[in-house]
Amino acid sequence: MFLNFRRLRRYQCMQLMTTCLVLSVVMVCWEQLDNGVVNHFKSTSYRYLVNSFSYINRSLTVPREEARRFSDFPYLLDHPDKCAGQDVFLLLFVKSRPENVGRRAAIRATWGNESYIQSALGVTVKVAFALGATEAPRRGRSGPQERLAAEDRLHGDLIQKDFLDSFHNLTLKLIMQLHWVHHRCRHARFFMTADDDIFVHTPNLVGYLQEARRRGAADLWIGRVYKGAPPIRSRDSKYFVPWEMYQWYAYPDYTAGAGYVVSGEVADKAYHASLTLNASLYIDDVFMGLCANAVGLSPQDHAFFSGDGRTPYHRCVYERMMTSHGHVEDLQELWAAATHPQVRRAASGPLGRLYCAAVRVALLCRPSATYPCKAAFS
Ligand SMILES: *[C@@H]1O[C@H](CO)[C@@H](O)[C@H](O)[C@H]1NC(C)=O
Ligand SMILES: *[C@@H]1O[C@H](CO)[C@@H](O)[C@H](O)[C@H]1NC(C)=O
Ligand SMILES: *[C@@H]1O[C@H](CO)[C@@H](O)[C@H](O)[C@H]1NC(C)=O
Ligand SMILES: *[C@@H]1O[C@H](CO)[C@@H](O)[C@H](O)[C@H]1NC(C)=O
Numbered sequence: 001m002f003l004n005f006r007r008l009r010r011y012q013c014m015q016l017m018t019t020c021l022v023l024s025v026v027m028v029c030w031e032q033l034d035n036g037v038v039n040h041f042k043s044t045s046y047r048y049l050v051n052s053f054s055y056i057n058r059s060l061t062v063p064r065e066e067a068r069r070f071s072d073f074p075y076l077l078d079h080p081d082k083c084a085g086q087d088v089f090l091l092l093f094v095k096s097r098p099e100n101v102g103r104r105a106a107i108r109a110t111w112g113n114e115s116y117i118q119s120a121l122g123v124t125v126k127v128a129f130a131l132g133a134t135e136a137p138r139r140g141r142s143g144p145q146e147r148l149a150a151e152d153r154l155h156g157d158l159i160q161k162d163f164l165d166s167f168h169n170l171t172l173k174l175i176m177q178l179h180w181v182h183h184r185c186r187h188a189r190f191f192m193t194a195d196d197d198i199f200v201h202t203p204n205l206v207g208y209l210q211e212a213r214r215r216g217a218a219d220l221w222i223g224r225v226y227k228g229a230p231p232i233r234s235r236d237s238k239y240f241v242p243w244e245m246y247q248w249y250a251y252p253d254y255t256a257g258a259g260y261v262v263s264g265e266v267a268d269k270a271y272h273a274s275l276t277l278n279a280s281l282y283i284d285d286v287f288m289g290l291c292a293n294a295v296g297l298s299p300q301d302h303a304f305f306s307g308d309g310r311t312p313y314h315r316c317v318y319e320r321m322m323t324s325h326g327h328v329e330d331l332q333e334l335w336a337a338a339t340h341p342q343v344r345r346a347a348s349g350p351l352g353r354l355y356c357a358a359v360r361v362a363l364l365c366r367p368s369a370t371y372p373c374k375a376a377f378s
Contacts (some may be wrong), residue, residue, distance in 0.1 A: 039230040039232075039233070039249075040230055042230065042249050042250075043228045043229065043230030043249045043250035044227075044228040044250070046228065046248070046249040046250045047227060047228025047250045047253075048228065050250075053248075053252045053293050054293075056248060056252065056290065056293060057277075057290070057293055057294040059247075060277050060278045060281075060290060061276050061277060061278075061294075062276065062277065062278045063276075064275055064276060066278070067274070067275055067276055067277060067278070067279065068275075070171070070172060070175050070274075070279040071172075071175050071176070071179055071274070071275075073161040073162045073163045073172070073176070074161065074162050075159070075160065075161055075162075076133060076145070076160040076161060076162050077131070077148065077149065077152050077158045077159060077160040078159060078160075079128070079156055079157070079159065079184075080184055081184075082126055082128065082156070082157075082184065082185070083126055083184060083185035083187070083188060084184075086124050086126075087124055087187075088124050088125075088126050088185060088187060088188040088189070089123040089124050089125060089188070089189050089190065089206070089209070090123070090125045090126070090188065090189065090190045090191070090192060090205075090206065090209065090261075091125075091126045091128070091181060091185050091188040091190070091191050091192070092112065092125055092126065092127045092128070092192045092194065092200075093128055093129075093130050093159075093177045093180075093181075093191070093192065093193045093194070094107060094112065094127065094128070094129050094130065094193075094194050094195070094196050095129075095130050095170070095173055095193065095194065095195055095196060095257075095284075096129040096130065096131055096196040097131065097132075097165050097196075098131055098132075098133075098134045098144055098145075098148055098160075098165055099134075099144070100196055101147075101151065102328075103196040103197065103328060104129055104151075104196065106328070106331045106332065107127070107196065107331070108127070108155065108157075109332070110199075110331050110332060110334075110335035111199060111200045111201070111202045111331075111335060112127040112200075112202075114126065114127055117202055117206070120203070121202070121203055121206050123206055123210075125202065125206070126185070126188070127157060128157050128158070128159050128180075129157055129158050129159065129196070130159055130160075130173050130176060130177050130180075130193075131148070131158055131159065131160040131161075131165060131173075132160065132161065132162075132163050132164055132165030132166070132169055132172070132173060133145070133160065133161070133162050133163060133164055133165060134148075134165065135164065148160070159176070159177075159180055161176050167238065167282075168282040169282065170257075170282060170283070170284035171279045171280075171281060171282050171283070171284045171287045172279070173284065174193065174284040174287060174288060175274050175279060177191075177193055178267065178270055178271040178274055179271065181267050181268075181271065182267075182268060182271040186264065186268065187264070188264055188267075189209075189213065189263065189264055190209050190220070190261055190262065190263055190264065191261070191262050191263075191264065191266075191267040192205075192259065192260065192261040192262075193257070193259070193260065194258065194259035194260075194323070195257065195258050195259065195325070197325065197326055197327060197328050198258050198259050198306075198323050198324065198325045198326070198327065199311075199323065199324045199325075199327040199331060199334050199335070199338075200259060200322070200323050201318070201321050201322055201323070201338055201339075203339060204304075204319075204320065204321060204322055205261070205322055205323075208322070209261065217263070218263065218265055219263060219265055219266055219297060220261070220262060220263040220266065220300070221255065221260070221261070221262045221263070221266050221292065221297060221298075221299045221300060222255070222260065222261050222262075222299065222300045222301070222302045222305065223255030223256055223259065223260025223261065223299060223301075223302065223305045224255060224256040224258070224260075224301065224302070224305045224306060224307040225253055225254070225255055225256075225299045225300070225301035226251070226253065226254055226255070226256065226307070227253050228250045228251075228253075229250065229251050229254070229286075230249060230250055230251075231246050231248075231249075231250075231251065239283060241281065241283065245280060245281055246281060251286050251289055251290075252289045252290060252292070252293040252298075253289060253298050253299055254285050254286055254288055254289025254292070254299065255285060255288070255289075255299045255305075256285060256305070256306075256307035256308070257283075257284055257285030257288075258305075258306060258307060258308070258323065258325045259305065259306075259322075259323040259325075260285075260288075260299070260305065266292070266297060269291075269292075269295040269297065270288060270291040270292060270295070270297075272295070273290075273291035273292070273294040273295050274287075274291050276294075277290060277291060277294060302322060303371055303372055303374055303375035303378050304320050304321050304322040304323075304371055304375055304378075305322045305323050306323050306324050306325045306370045306371060307325070307370075308325055308326070308370075309324075309325055309326060309368075309369075309370040310324050310325065310326045310327065310370060311324035311370050311371065312363040312364075312369070312370070313334070313337070314359060314363060315337070315340075315342070315343045315346040315347075316346060316347060316355070316356035316359040316360055316363075317359075317360065317363060317364075317371075318337065318338040318343045319343055319344065319346065319347050319356070320360075320375070320378070321338070321371075324370060325370070357376070357377075360375070360376035361373075361376045361377075363376075364376040
């Protein structure tokens, strides 16, 4: 009896200690929790309750002279005639950093190979790389800027302005692209902006866009859509945005910056919106959302555009995929595999279609998948 009582006391003591431990862990984590789960809950309900963000537009509007300082950096490398006199179907801007020479070479040899696209798909796609300036001194024969100029003489596809190429200057890079499109390639039917570590299935994309044009879709803006995404208020995050910079619980809907496509009309509207907005908010895809919000546009979600993460390697997925994020070393293999003639045949016939549908469900309907589960059924 006495022994049992002792055991009970010990048990209670353990319980108490465990509770204390859990509570202190929760308290320590509360800030993170608040920035994560609670933030998301707040932002999502906020978006669906408010569902109109015109006041954001009002508060971020600045005089044109003020806005000009985000765009009036001089060009260091430019190709004013890249689009001239050609029927450009798609202008594809790849956001790259000066030092990413290898990534640019891989893209030129795979999904960004203009001459391959022209001959295999019969449309003109122009690929250009958007760059900021390096930190190193500009002068000197062996400096990074000189190496860039040499690369550009060889390929003629670098567009560079004189602002520091950094993560927090990505919005300046987006504005540079919008200005370049407006002034140098306004007749392009579509405009895409993409990271230099993604894979774009150019044949699938061109096919999709041709179909969209046939249907006469104006104001097209597609990608992986984020709805009611909350600003990150944790200082440890790369995406930290202080309250003074953005004072609401959610961003307007926007597409993941990894890669999205807009029609020429949308690019032009976004350009005009950018002329009167405060572009201090350095997250470029969110800024695109703010520009679109200012002209009353909203994005369309496409299940086979990836936000983060790579596609599963499988021919039943290649057949539909548009973009996949996080490819550097495997770009060549993926390009070869995804564009192999066998891929189209994989899903033909009733048996092939059934097989591929089953494979897609197995690959895409799990929590860590790149594409949403609904992609398996589309
Ligand atoms: C691009 O494609 C063309 C035609 O298919 C090919 O001849 C050329 O070698 C490719 N370019 C690169 C850099 O691989
Ligand atoms: C952005 O570029 C400007 C112009 O080069 C530079 O002064 C500024 O420090 C850069 N900002 C960041 C956060 O890198
Ligand atoms: C633009 O936003 C930044 C950051 O919130 C702010 O410091 C700046 O004063 C704003 N500019 C104008 C002209 O309102
Ligand atoms: C956003 O602001 C601009 C300039 O103040 C205005 O012309 C435009 O109509 C506004 N857009 C919306 C959707 O309220």
